[in-house]
Amino acid sequence: MPELPEVETIARGLHARVKGERIERAWFGSKPESFLTPAADMAALLPGRRIDRVSRVGKHIVFDLSEAEAKHTSEATALSLQWIVHLGMTGRLLVAESGLKMPAHAHAVLGLSSGRELRFVDARRFGRLALRKPEQGWFRGPGAEPLGISQDAFRALFAGRRTPIKSALLNQKLLHGVGNIYADESLFRAGIRPRRMAGRLSRAELDRLRQALGSVLEEAIHLGGSSVSDYVNADGARGFFQLEHRVYRRTGEPCLVCGTPVRRILLGGRGTHFCPRCQS
Numbered sequence: 435m436p437e438l439p440e441v442e443t444i445a446r447g448l449h450a451r452v453k454g455e456r457i458e459r460a461w462f463g464s465k466p467e468s469f470l471t472p473a474a475d476m477a478a479l480l481p482g483r484r485i486d487r488v489s490r491v492g493k494h495i496v497f498d499l500s501e502a503e504a505k506h507t508s509e510a511t512a513l514s515l516q517w518i519v520h521l522g523m524t525g526r527l528l529v530a531e532s533g534l535k536m537p538a539h540a541h542a543v544l545g546l547s548s549g550r551e552l553r554f555v556d557a558r559r560f561g562r563l564a565l566r567k568p569e570q571g572w573f574r575g576p577g578a579e580p581l582g583i584s585q586d587a588f589r590a591l592f593a594g595r596r597t598p599i600k601s602a603l604l605n606q607k608l609l610h611g612v613g614n615i616y617a618d619e620s621l622f623r624a625g626i627r628p629r630r631m632a633g634r635l636s637r638a639e640l641d642r643l644r645q646a647l648g649s650v651l652e653e654a655i656h657l658g659g660s661s662v663s664d665y666v667n668a669d670g671a672r673g674f675f676q677l678e679h680r681v682y683r684r685t686g687e688p689c690l691v692c693g694t695p696v697r698r699i700l701l702g703g704r705g706t707h708f709c710p711r712c713q714s
């Protein structure tokens with residue numbers, strides 16, 4: 435499952451490659467479970483739109499589309515439709531020359547004005563495709579964005595919460611897109627035990643946590659940015675392993691700060707790693 439930094443990197447890579455392209459045609463496979471919006475609706479509504487922006491919202495990749503009467507990319511038009519892709523476990527979005535052999539498990543293909551194709555490939559079919567129309571309101575995701583959230587907004591998320599801070603970090607209704615690795619790593623960097631009750635953390639602790647979470651995610655995005663080249667994918671996650679895990683999956687190994695063996699517990703069913711000495 436791609437985590438937030440991977441999805442951010444994929445969205446940036448796609449933005450660089452397909453921004454300004456007009457969608458000429460759209461094909462969807464016959465496996466209906468991949469689509470939250472009926473394939474016929476997507477096939478009818480996508481052609482003729484221009485891709486103005488590709489961005490990440492939580493773990494979703496969002497294509498902002500405008501009406502594209504004009505072929506010139508410089509002309510400003512209003513956002514008219516959003517195409518939303520969730521990669522699920524194995525989903526990939528590939529930008530390919532249209533003559534290239536279609537990979538197995540391609541479920542959607544958008545033909546672009548440059549002659550290239552945007553292909554959605556997903557072996558296990560946990561990925562999801564949907565359209566968002568203006569009357570539904572633009573897609574913002576269920577919770578707050580962990581990058582760029584203000585100190586006050588971050589504190590307010592956890593006020594009065596009687597759940598462990600680790601579980602609160604993973605709660606997608608509070609913050610969207612924070613996965614297990616980044617929760618453990620940011621709690622370590624902030625010096626906070628995963629089991630601490632979220633609502634009992636001091637302002638200073640929450641401020642440290644916000645900073646730690648932001649820098650862990652930025653670091654991973656920075657490392658990932660160089661690992662995804664002309665092949666836009668979700669399993670290029672290998673590059674992200676360059677992020678130095680200080681506690682995540684280092685059970686029993688010495689803490690990089692104090693040498694105490696890293697401990698693993700189960701919290702809300704998730705493996706949780708921490709240093710019993712550095713985190714209090």
Ligand SMILES: [Zn+2]
Pocket residue numbers: 689690691692693694709710711712713
């Ligand atoms: Zn330690």
